[in-house]
Amino acid sequence: MGYVFRYSGKHQIGLAALSVAVFTLSAIPLELQRRIINDAIKSGATDTIL
Numbered sequence: 001m002g003y004v005f006r007y008s009g010k011h012q013i014g015l016a017a018l019s020v021a022v023f024t025l026s027a028i029p030l031e032l033q034r035r036i037i038n039d040a041i042k043s044g045a046t047d048t049i050l
Contacts, residue, residue, distance in 0.1 A: 037049065
C-alpha cells in the first residue's frame, strides 16, 4: 500500500475531490426539482403538475 500511496497518492486525492464535486453538482438539479414540486403543491397547482 505504501508504494501505491507514494507514487499515486496525489492523483487519488484529486480523483476523490473530483468525485465529491461531481456528486454535489448532480444533486443540485434533484433538489431544485423537489422545491419546484413542493411549491406547486403548496399553491394548489396539482392540475398543472398532473
